[in-house]
Amino acid sequence: MEQTLSYVLxxxxxxxxxRTGGVIARLLSRVDLELVGAQMLAPDEAFATEYATHLRGQTDPANPQAGELLARYAEQNLGPSGGRRHRTLFLLFRGENPCRKLSDICGALYPRNLSVESMTGETIRDTYADLIFDHEDPSKVTYFEPAVLTPRTQQWADMNLRIFAKRLPLEPNIVQNMVYPHPQKIERTLVIIKPDNWKYASSKPGTIIDMFSRTGLRIVGIKLHRMSVSEALDFYGPVKDVLKRKLAPAFGHKAKEMLESEFKFSLSSATEKAITESFGCEYAEDQFEQIIEFMSGVRPKQCPLEELHQPGTVKCMIMVYEGENALKKIRDVLGPTDPLQAPGGTVRREFGSNIMVNTAHASDSVESAQREMGIVRIEENPCGAIIKSYLSMLGN
Structure with missing residues (x-):
């Protein structure tokens, strides 16, 4: 069966x-689809109106009220209110029959009242959505919050994706829609949910986002990214000298102890220094190569020069959090580099394996955050290009 695209808004x-983390956790762990794109956007009125017009024409015979209900919701809630735009998260999926699979996990829009006892929490809408009718007039909806929007058919998905193909490239990848009372206290920090979280279908990425939500910070930027070898070398370049300073002497000392134990004679400090400067430095270099391979999927020494700037073979999710004291708040929830030394309840303690495979990265200073955002080109997002390529294959 052919692979097509669909989305969840x-x-x-x-x-x-x-609730973003909870939604993502459900989607990633319960559908056999690949998440190929993510973008935080803040639709203007024209965007919301165009999308609502499409929804109004997409009527489900089994639930004829749904199209109009969703269209009114889009008109009233996706666009700006009070002079301010609102953040909306676009998630792009690829696979076989994505519309049915995403619709099943997102859940139905019920045209009738349900008792509390009959609700199960099985779908995303069961858990996060609300549909309340007037007690005196059961045909009148008094409150509606769908939590997520997703097309039920591939025809509708392709129609709606044309809107996103046109609009997403015009949207900045960092949403600036908030006026803070103390702007001088506001920081932005970069978070990377590393490749080890994407090896198989798992709720981990969503759960990690949910854990970061306890900081009270706002996600203002997000994208899926395949870090090139060149980017990984730039990103982790400052770590290289640190590894040599820490690992090479430790290697030299350990090697000296092992040789003395094995051959029953003492080695001089000069010999230990020679081991450190030769084998120790090679060991530190190998550890650095492993970090680059972990983040890009390719070892630098095995990467042809012409492929240094090509997207890597493994993916990660990059996010920008914003708010007061953002760097410290995120790093407190993340935990120290070594998961074994991390306090209980931190991200790395829960999901990290070792110093390298430690599940997530967070900037350690304002300067580092700015440098890292530049390396991963946080202002760019490939979602629009992915959709355009897909639509061109369809002949649209």
């Missing part, structure tokens, strides 16, 4: 209530 209310 996480609504402004769901994003604002920091």
């Amino acid at each position: 996480v609504t402004p209310y769901t994003v604002a209530k920091s």
